[in-house]
Amino acid sequence: MNWTDERVELLRKLWAEGLSASQIAAQLGGVSRNAVIGKVHRLKLSSRGRAAPAQTRQKKPKPAGTKAQRPAAAPRAMPQTVGATALKVDYEAEPAVRPSARPAENVVVPISRHLKLAELTDKTCKWPNGDPLTEEFHFCGNDSLETGPYCTYHARLAFQPASERRRQR
Incomplete structure (x- = not known):
């Protein structure tokens, strides 16, 4: 897909x-959302995700001869924390208990x-053991x-039934 002058102007x-990058990509046709985002960055177009500043209230004129009274103090709205909170530790969450895929008593590790x-x-079973760059491999x-290429034990390790994989997620 070539970025012609007309398409760049329409993008701008x-x-x-x-419009969002997905909406722009749909209108341009033949271009992905990521291509639109990349072109926006290369063109150094301004970011639009910022909220407009809060509008200030205009003061009403006071009637002459009256004493201004203070209104009751309203609680201030505290700003929400925005940023990287992915590493914030939540100690209240309980660890998820995952059931094992197979009972331990049915496992026999071959020599x-x-x-x-x-x-x-x-x-012969072609299951690799160890580091291929060492002599012990x-x-x-x-x-x-x-x-298949594996013994019974290694085949069970290599090929899990789809129902067990879904259950582990």
Whole structure:
């Protein structure tokens, strides 16, 4: 998509009118919201997200000869905190308890045969163990399933049913 002079002028006009980047992208057609935001930044157009300053009340003229009385003090509105509050710690929240995907008593960890890459066959488990940049790196090497590259244990680790993945979220 090329930014022609006409499209840039339309962008400037729509931005000045206060339309969102998504609305501008829809009106221009063939351009994404992110492309509009990028062009706005490159053109250094003014940001529009700031609220207008509060309007001041005009004082009413006092009738001559009357003593001005102070109105009852109204509570001041405190400004809301705006900014990075993502790191604010909320100690009142209780930690979420996630159920384990599988019962621990059904897990049997196989003893690895410590095979190197050249020793693997179609019928051996290809689960990597360790850091590939070290000499201790090896593969599981146990008998693999006919349907995949891993033994029963590593297949259960690698391929979780969709229902269990949804439950963990």
